[in-house]
Amino acid sequence: MNQSKTIFSGVKPSGDLTIGNYIGAISQWPEMQDKYRCIFSIVDYHAITVKYQPEELRKRILEITKIYLASGIDPKKSIIFQQSAVPEHTELAWILGCSGSYIADLKKMTQFKDKAGEKQNSVFVGLFTYPVLMAADILLYDTQAVPVGDDQKQHVELTRDIAKRFNNKYGPSFVVPEAIVRKEGARIMSLTEPIKKMSKSASNSNSYISLLDDIEVAKKKIMKAVTDSGTNIDYDSADRPALANLLTIYAQLGNRQIPRLVKDYQGKGYGEFKKDLAEIVAKFLTDFQNKFNNISNKEAQAVLESGRQQASALAQMKMEKIRKVIGVR
Helix, strand or coil, X not given: CCCCCEEEEEECCCCCCEHHHHHHCHHHCHHHCCCCEEEXXXXXXXXXXXXXXXXXXXXXXXXXXXXXXXXXXXXXXXXXXEHHHCCHHHHHHHHHHHCCCCHHHHHCCHHHHHHHCCCCCCCCHHHHHHHHHHHHHHHCCCCCEEECCHHHHHHHHHHHHHHHHHHHHHCCCCCCCEEECCCCCCCCECCCCCCCECCCXXXXXXXXXXCCCCHXXXXXXXHHCCCCCCXXXXXXXXXXXXXXXXXXXXXXXXXXXXXXXXXXXXXXXXXXXXXXXXXXXHHHHHXXXXXXXXXXXXXXXXXXXXXXXXXXXXXXXXXXXHHHHHCCC
């Protein structure tokens, strides 16, 4: 494990992880393991900010762990742990909420606006303060870079602001992190409403493809995916977002370049393109699910316990310093 730079990222164990989650974030993690100290969390406390079932949450925590492993994250190279198993996360979140986080900033967070909608007066406080806990997740490990999907970039910017305010008040205490957002595939869109991000919490299951979807079901979703007016295959994310989204999925899962795909499909229709894309998705899912199914719950639990020990050691050292800095020790 290279100690030159620390990378931190995490996934919330709620809903089915989609190919959008994989392409936008998780797929870039394995290649970072040989370059940096990588810490990847299952951020389960973030999952309880909205309605959930405890039994479902327990299942999802192990599922996400196995997805990490199936994606190529190696517990010998990276720390994989469950957020709630390291209590320093919530302790630091409280401190940051008192020393660096402004209500005005939290009100600007687009994810809170999207999830709360018109019911902002009846949602739990945790949904509002979610970004502060995310900041604690990141700052606790002196993280220098955070690989995230495009939708989380705003939260990393807030984390930077919180770190700077804390450092200005108490002296150098936290590393100010940067977001790493991939150039292509950072935001995979819905298959049914391509102006919206593909979401694992969407009510219409045809709008997303889960990493654990039945293969034939996934192929049907691709064939049903909306396309734009016109018949030629070209890439135009502004005027033809549906086709641009499908081309991006094809390129990312098929390891192809979009300009080459456009050239290869000149003179061919949507039907042939989508049929080929369905096969690309099917091959990816088959390979991924074979790896996933070969990982037992017992193995996943062992990985989480080992990761807890490693993450706890780092978190405890950091919090000893922070407690002294703020005057409670």
